[in-house]
Amino acid sequence: MxxxxxxxxxxxxxxxxxxxxxxxxxxxxxxxxxxxxxxxxxxxxxxxxxxxxxxxxxxxxxxxxxxxxxxxxxxxxxxxxxxxxxxxxxxxxxxxxxxxxxxxxxxxxxxxxxxxxxxxxxxxxxxxxxxxxxxxxxxxxxxxxxxxxxxxxxxxxxxxxxxxxxxxxxxxxxxxxxxxxxxxxxxxxxxxxxxxxxxxxxxRGLAECEIRLYGPDQDIHSGSFGGAVPNPATAAARLVAALHDEHARVAVPGFYDGVIELTDRERELFAELPFDEEEWLRTAASRATHGEADHTTLERVWARPTAEVNGIGGGYQGPGNKTIIPSSALVKLSFRLVAGQDPDHVEKAVRDWAAGQVPAGIRCEIDFGAATRPxxxxxxxxxxxxxxxxxxxxxxxxxxxxxxxxxxxxxxxxxxxxxxxxxxxxxxxxxxxxxxxxxxxxxxxxxxxxxxxxxxxxxxxxxxxxx
Amino acid sequence: MxxxxxxxxxxxxxxxxxxxxxxxxxxxxxxxxxxxxxxxxxxxxxxxxxxxxxxxxxxxxxxxxxxxxxxxxxxxxxxxxxxxxxxxxxxxxxxxxxxxxxxxxxxxxxxxxxxxxxxxxxxxxxxxxxxxxxxxxxxxxxxxxxxxxxxxxxxxxxxxxxxxxxxxxxxxxxxxxxxxxxxxxxxxxxxxxxxxxxxxxxxRGLAECEIRLYGPDQDIHSGSFGGAVPNPATAAARLVAALHDEHARVAVPGFYDGVIELTDRERELFAELPFDEEEWLRTAASRATHGEADHTTLERVWARPTAEVNGIGGGYQGPGNKTIIPSSALVKLSFRLVAGQDPDHVEKAVRDWAAGQVPAGIRCEIDFGAATRPxxxxxxxxxxxxxxxxxxxxxxxxxxxxxxxxxxxxxxxxxxxxxxxxxxxxxxxxxxxxxxxxxxxxxxxxxxxxxxxxxxxxxxxxxxxxx
The missing domain is CATH 3.40.630.10 (Zn peptidases)
Structure with a gap:
């Protein structure tokens, strides 16, 4: 031929x-x-x-x-x-x-x-x-x-x-x-x-979920009730805040189970690429890097699993103010997975973790879409x-x-x-x-x-x- | 007459x-x-x-x-x-x-x-x-x-x-x-x-603010950049989560300065009212009380200062998923104030506190509206x-x-x-x-x-x- x-x-x-x-x-x-x-x-x-x-x-x-x-x-x-x-x-x-x-x-x-x-x-x-x-x-x-x-x-x-x-x-x-x-x-x-x-x-693989948090049956007055009932927007925020620890590692127990760590050779190959962090930041339209401790930017985006908030919403987002405790809030999360991670295991870990984060009086629903394997x-x-x-x-x-x-x-x-x-x-x-x-x-x-x-x-x- | x-x-x-x-x-x-x-x-x-x-x-x-x-x-x-x-x-x-x-x-x-x-x-x-x-x-x-x-x-x-x-x-x-x-x-x-x-x-008095957090100049791909740049929705959530401590007290330093505490007689008058918590919860359309430790529900809503999230938003909130790191996020907060609190002092305390919560690479803008005194x-x-x-x-x-x-x-x-x-x-x-x-x-x-x-x-x- x-x-x-x-x-x-x-x-x-x-x-x-x-x-x-x-x-x-x-x-x-x-x-x-x-x-x-x-x-x-x-x-x-x-x-x-x-x-x-x-x-x-x-x-x-x-x-x-x-x-x-x-x-x-x-x-x-x-x-x-x-x-x-x-x-x-x-x-x-x-x-x-x-x-x-x-x-x-x-x-x-x-x-x-x-x-x-x-x-x-x-x-x-x-x-x-x-x-x-x-x-x-x-x-x-x-x-x-x-x-x-x-x-x-x-x-x-x-x-x-x-x-x-x-x-x-x-x-x-x-x-x-x-x-x-x-x-x-x-x-x-x-x-x-x-x-x-x-x-x-x-x-990387991908697991995505939407978490909906339900508080009062309807929006209620933050003056009449504020400070005395759980606020689903606060619960949503606390859930998201608990996703990462102080080293920007994902704090969901079991999340890292099975992860195949990078070999020294792979880390060297990454490090040999003509990586310019300033230029990368321009591409990311961002002003600072931020991520898991003890890893480079390339390792973070290519070979480390992550949890990101793709969307969060609850209550009044229009012009001016509305003094309410919102009835519900919503969080859309995506988890990037690396070789060795099992999406089903990650889904279970996230469900178990989320259930433990939600205060009494707030109902939590989680929907996972179909996952993509790494x-x-x-x-x-x-x-x-x-x-x-x-x-x-x-x-x-x-x-x-x-x-x-x-x-x-x-x-x-x-x-x-x-x-x-x-x-x-x-x-x-x-x-x-x-x-x-x-x-x-x-x-x-x-x-x-x-x-x-x-x-x-x-x-x-x-x-x-x-x- | x-x-x-x-x-x-x-x-x-x-x-x-x-x-x-x-x-x-x-x-x-x-x-x-x-x-x-x-x-x-x-x-x-x-x-x-x-x-x-x-x-x-x-x-x-x-x-x-x-x-x-x-x-x-x-x-x-x-x-x-x-x-x-x-x-x-x-x-x-x-x-x-x-x-x-x-x-x-x-x-x-x-x-x-x-x-x-x-x-x-x-x-x-x-x-x-x-x-x-x-x-x-x-x-x-x-x-x-x-x-x-x-x-x-x-x-x-x-x-x-x-x-x-x-x-x-x-x-x-x-x-x-x-x-x-x-x-x-x-x-x-x-x-x-x-x-x-x-x-x-x-x-109670009222101080309200809108906090806007800016990350990437535009929404960016959570696969390409996820795990390596700060996410403004995460920053918004962490800010809201940091508003209260584990006793549901407002954790903004200086927030309680000047608060006139309830007298024993006032607490007695409150306690004498025919308060039915179950009925109150129905009025609040809620399923649990939640608030500052060591205070009754009536004390919490009448005589204690609070911080509530009235709205939170950022990224994709529509149907399905969108695997982005959002460009910005928004939090609307209201603070109820009680006698002895000065709204200007509260505003300054919140601004100082918020500035210390935001990670590098995220820009934070805060607008306070005119406050109402208690x-x-x-x-x-x-x-x-x-x-x-x-x-x-x-x-x-x-x-x-x-x-x-x-x-x-x-x-x-x-x-x-x-x-x-x-x-x-x-x-x-x-x-x-x-x-x-x-x-x-x-x-x-x-x-x-x-x-x-x-x-x-x-x-x-x-x-x-x-x-």
């Missing part, structure tokens, strides 16, 4: 750049927000749009797979080589909520190119990174003169990743035979920076070497290793399909995932397509020889 | 009951919510409506007094007795925010009579209790055959009480000469119960005896003493006018001040009018003889 000629790949991508961007923009205009019920129709529309596009790309079999929630899109393109390995690419077509008034400089669902950047909700997370594979496989075929890819290529693009993938595991279990693969390529992560291409070797790829995996080589050809520089603080259902694919999970992502930290003015760097997106174009030949060549 | 004949007063009130209720309902239909800017026009309309009504009642001089905020209504009715004392009645025509969806069984600004109760925002707090004086003075005149009241009657009805009376003290200072009085009657409190009429001898009437004051006698005639039972946990600008009147402040209120705890389904007991409202009708003659008779 011959090496794909790099110049031919690059020429193809350059020639199709404009069309690629037009089509991606069309997809980004669909507000496929899975967390908001009123966008359910848009999520379905996004799936149908992608399915049609994949058919146009050349995938001979494309299906929209319903779930109990939002639909996923599945596509298959068998290799013309009967001994080719099978690769499953994973991504998602749903996006985070977004509204202009959250601080966007343009409409979140009206893509705008400014300079080398494309601004829109989903530009980087994850539509852009799913979409570069359509250009990548076309370039792969054009440059190699093949009529089918060098690998059996499968694509699974789910519609509920931003809602914690509640039906994803069931879908994968139900469709395990169709999804069977020798390796899974997850394109829903980022890399270190524009200048330092990296491959991610692990993602995952970790061995540094010496042969398929990981293929990804590294393909990226090095596209970027022209050595590729280093990172982990990802965010979460994805990659671990479910690993568990159910029994296949190793590899990460191929070209987003950079400044892309603003989940934030206003989310964007993607267009040059990087095209490098992603180029990497994808090289990867299938490289994997086919080296995967055979893998033990 | 002759005693007002009770039967004549009662007959007059019975005869005019229906008209009185119709007019009150018309006033309650005006949503005079001072805290919400979009209701500013309604607050002005409420003032104009009341001014017209007071002219109809017979007050020869009625004026709407503008302030930098909402207008107050002032009315004067000189006595025909040149040696009569001057009494200033205080109330307010603005109301708390209210919306049907907060849990009201009927529209808050569409008064409805069910049984002996009139339901509407402001029915008890405070329009109903201002309005009974219009029927009271008419009954006083009709029953005594006078053409002017036995006292020089002044009425001041402000429009910003529910917003902390930010311009009230300035108004009183500016108009001190017009407002000059020998005694102030505040009709903005309640009594023990329908069966146990009481006179209130003090109100006040206390001596139990042996001769004008207080007149109020007690008038109530005893109206209710036909002995009157006992309470305090009021709520707050009003009575202390400003006491400070500026140098006049003793007395409380005449007929609302009961179940009236639901500031809550959904606020109501007033119609029979009690008419007893209020009856008390008012007796009071002017009694005060004129006994005030002269006061030292």
């Amino acid at each position: 011959s090496q794909t000629p790099d110049s031919a790949v690059r020429a193809y991508i350059e020639e199709h750049r404009s069309l690629f961007l037009d089509r991606l923009a069309a997809w980004l205009r669909i507000p496929s927000v899975s967390a908001q019920p009123h966008h359910a129709g848009d999520v379905r529309r996004s799936a149908d749009w992608l399915a049609a596009e994949l058919r146009d790309t050349g995938f001979p079999a494309v299906e929209v797979w319903p779930t109990e929630g939002a639909p996923a899109v599945y596509a298959e393109w068998p290799s013309d080589d009967p001994e080719a390995p099978t690769v499953l690419v994973y991504g998602h077509h749903d996006v985070q909520p977004a509204a202009r008034e959250d601080g966007w400089n343009s409409e979140p669902f009206e893509p705008v190119v400014r300079g080398n950047r494309l601004y829109a909700r989903g530009a980087a997370d994850d539509k852009g990174q799913v979409f570069f594979h359509t250009l990548g496989v076309r370039a792969h075929l054009a440059a190699t003169g093949r009529t089918a890819p060098a690998v059996n290529l499968k694509l699974l693009v789910e519609g509920e990743e931003e809602s914690g993938s509640p039906h994803f595991r069931a879908l994968v279990e139900q469709r395990a035979e169709r999804l069977a693969a020798d390796a899974v390529i997850v394109s829903d992560t980022g890399m270190w920076s524009e200048d330092t291409p990296t491959v991610c070797t692990g993602m 995952c970790l790829t061995p540094l010496d995996h042969p398929a990981l070497r293929s990804v590294v080589r393909a990226m090095e050809r596209a970027f022209g520089t050595p590729v280093r290793f990172t982990r990802e603080g965010g979460s994805g259902p990659a671990a479910d694919l690993q568990d159910v399909l029994g296949a190793p999970v590899l990460f191929l992502g070209v987003s950079v930290p400044s892309d603003g995932w989940h934030a206003p003015d989310e964007k993607v760097e267009l040059d990087l997106l095209l490098k992603g397509a180029e990497t994808s174009a090289y990867l299938w030949s490289d994997l086919a060549e080296h995967w055979r020889s893998a033990p | 002759s005693q007002t004949p009770d039967s004549a007063v009662r007959a007059y009130i019975e005869e005019h009951r229906s008209l009185f209720l119709d007019r009150l309902a018309a006033w309650l239909r005006i949503p005079s919510v001072s805290a919400q800017p979009h209701h500013a026009g309604d607050v002005r309309r409420s003032a104009d409506w009341l001014a017209a009504e007071l002219r109809d009642t017979g007050f020869p001089a009625v004026e709407v007094w503008p302030t930098e905020g909402a207008p107050a209504v002032y009315a004067e009715w000189p006595s025909d007795d040149p040696e009569a004392p001057t009494v200033l009645v205080y109330g307010h025509h603005d109301v708390q925010p209210a919306a049907r969806e907060d849990g009201w069984n009927s529209e808050p600004f569409e008064p409805v009579v069910r049984g002996n109760r009139l339901y509407a925002r402001g029915a008890a707090d405070d329009k109903g209790q201002v309005f009974f004086h219009t029927l009271g003075v008419r009954a006083h005149l009709a029953a005594t055959g006078r053409t002017a009241p036995a006292v020089n009657l002044k009425l001041l009805v402000e429009g910003e009480e529910e917003s902390g009376s930010p311009h009230f003290r300035a108004l009183v200072e500016q108009r001190a000469e017009r407002l000059a009085a020998d005694a102030v009657i505040v009709s903005d409190t309640g009594m023990w119960s329908e069966d146990t009429p009481t006179v209130c001898t003090g109100m 006040c206390l009437t001596p139990l042996d004051h001769p004008a207080l005896r007149s109020v007690v006698r008038a109530m005893e005639r109206a209710f036909g039972t002995p009157v006992r003493f309470t305090r009021e946990g709520g707050s009003g600008p009575a202390a400003d009147l006491q400070d500026v006018l140098g006049a003793p402040v007395l409380f005449l209120g007929v609302s009961v705890p179940s009236d639901g001040w500031h809550a959904p389904d606020e109501k007033v007991e119609l029979d009690l409202l008419l007893k209020g009018a009856e008390t008012s009708a007796y009071l002017w003659s009694d005060l004129a008779e006994h005030w002269r003889s006061a030292p």
Whole structure:
């Protein structure tokens, strides 16, 4: 099997750049927000749009797979080589909520190119990174003169990743035979920076819950009753305050059970990256670091489990004052998990802990959504070497290793399909995932397509020889 | 000066009951919510409506007094007795925010009579209790055959009480000469119960603040950055959690400075009241008491200073999840103050305390509104005896003493006018001040009018003889 000629790949991508961007923009205009019920129709529309596009790309079999929630899109393109390995690419077509008034400089669902950047909700997370594979496989075929890819290529693009993938595991279990693969390529992560291409070797898991605290049956007068009954907003605050100890460690008993600690070698690899804390803080739009004692910032975001408040609310939040004791309060928490932690164990630990924090007279309800498991790829995996080589050809520089603080259902694919999970992502930290003015760097997106174009030949060549 | 004949007063009130209720309902239909800017026009309309009504009642001089905020209504009715004392009645025509969806069984600004109760925002707090004086003075005149009241009657009805009376003290200072009085009657409190009429001898003061905590410049991804930067929602929660110590005492250093502790006699008087904690809890719509150690519930709500969270908010509060670290969070606090506490001192104590609670990287802004001072009437004051006698005639039972946990600008009147402040209120705890389904007991409202009708003659008779 011959090496794909790099110049031919690059020429193809350059020639199709404009069309690629037009089509991606069309997809980004669909507000496929899975967390908001009123966008359910848009999520379905996004799936149908992608399915049609994949058919146009050349995938001979494309299906929209319903779930109990939002639909996923599945596509298959068998290799013309009967001994080719099978690769499953994973991504998602749903996006985070977004509204202009959250601080966007343009409409979140009206893509705008400014300079080398494309601004829109989903530009980087994850539509852009799913979409570069359509250009990548076309370039792969054009440059190699093949009529089918060098690998059996499968694509699974789910519609509920931003809602914690509640039906994803069931879908994968139900469709395990169709999804069977020798390796899974997850394109829903980022890399270190524009200048330092990296491959991610692990993602944190995620457990999310909403805690509702109920006090008086209705808001009551803080003058008539203040100081003499429990206040659910106070209870909510005390619960959140008790989440961390004075070393910023999570104070929920049992939370750290099973955590696989970083090895010295891994800590060294992290420390070798050109990390500039000032610059990182700018990306985080923050003015100080803060986190678990005895760990660096990179260790905190990549390899340590966390508890964060995503939302808190109760009582009067409008203009002026309202002298009430509120009837109820609400806390939304998310826990990032690392390899070795079991989400079910964490859920139980949090439930037991919360029950012990709530004062008499306050009723507490906790709802956990479906959790996402953490995952970790061995540094010496042969398929990981293929990804590294393909990226090095596209970027022209050595590729280093990172982990990802965010979460994805990659671990479910690993568990159910029994296949190793590899990460191929070209987003950079400044892309603003989940934030206003989310964007993607267009040059990087095209490098992603180029990497994808090289990867299938490289994997086919080296995967055979893998033990 | 002759005693007002009770039967004549009662007959007059019975005869005019229906008209009185119709007019009150018309006033309650005006949503005079001072805290919400979009209701500013309604607050002005409420003032104009009341001014017209007071002219109809017979007050020869009625004026709407503008302030930098909402207008107050002032009315004067000189006595025909040149040696009569001057009494200033205080109330307010603005109301708390209210919306049907907060849990009201009927529209808050569409008064409805069910049984002996009139339901509407402001029915008890405070329009109903201002309005009974219009029927009271008419009954006083009709029953005594006078053409002017036995006292020089002044009425001041402000429009910003529910917003902390930010311009009230300035108004009183500016108009001190017009407002000059020998005694102030505040009709903005309640009594023990329908069966146990009481006179209130003090109100707690109120200091309110909004604390805004700013973290990242925008919401950021909790996966990419979680665990490594300070979260303003966590900071808000920790601030609120630090407000109270493990004995539910306010933990702000200096907060209790100057507090006049209850005497043993006062604690005994409180303990003698027919207090049923189960019933009190039902009124509080709550399932447990909770408060400062070593104090009874009545002591906690009447005579102890408190800190309450009226609202807390930050991050995502909608359906589903949003895995962010929020950009900012908000806490609305109110502090009830008791005699001896200085609001300026409390404000400074809270500011100093809050500044020390906020972690590096979080910016904290605190806005305090204008405070309301606490006040206390001596139990042996001769004008207080007149109020007690008038109530005893109206209710036909002995009157006992309470305090009021709520707050009003009575202390400003006491400070500026140098006049003793007395409380005449007929609302009961179940009236639901500031809550959904606020109501007033119609029979009690008419007893209020009856008390008012007796009071002017009694005060004129006994005030002269006061030292």
